[in-house]
Amino acid sequence: MPTPPGRSLNKLRWLRRSLVGTKRLVYNRVWGMDIHPTATFSLSAKFDKTFPRGIHVGERSYVALEAIVLAHDMTRAKKTHTRIGRHCFIGAGAILLPGVTVGDGSIVAAGAVVTKDVPPASIVAGSPAKVIRSGITVGPYGRLRKEQPAPTA
Incomplete structure (x- = not known):
């Protein structure tokens, strides 16, 4: 059902922040994950339990809608650490494989399947994910900043 004109769901942002904060607390304290207090994620993001x-x-950093972050591989009996750095954005439906x-x-672009490490300041996309751009500048939560033009001599 569409929101009527002149009305916004922004009034409920406090509720979303509260739910994400509670979920982060459970992930960190109960499950033992290491999610920084300033990191945020979609309520539908999946973290390996x-x-x-x-x-x-x-x-x-931000982990978007339906993204999956894995730290185990049952086929190889492998349990390993999966790390998302500072100021990163993980797109909707992306999958980060263990390690x-x-x-x-x-x-990380929406729908990407990340099988190898992603270099800092890069954009990766595809399945398997490949670097499509490097040397980028981002702000908090991986928001791409406008590139500064190269100085002329």
Whole structure:
């Protein structure tokens, strides 16, 4: 049902913040994950509970709708740490396989399947994910900043 004109759901942002904060607290204290207090995520994001101590999310990072962060691989009996750096954005439906590290200031595109480490300040996309751009500048939560033009000599 669409929101009537002139009305906004922004009035309920406090509720979302409260729910995410509670869920983060449970993930950290009960499950033993390492999710920074300033990191945020969609309520539908999935974090691996088979090896929860292997999940690490850095400050001011965002994990979007239906993204999956894994820290175990049952086929190889592997439990390993999966790290998301500082100021990162993990797009909707992305899958981070066990043992990968997403470097600081990187963006993982929606639907990407990350099988290898992501270098810092990069954008990756595809299945398997490949670097499509590097040397980017992001702000908090992986918001891409406008690139500064190269100085002329």
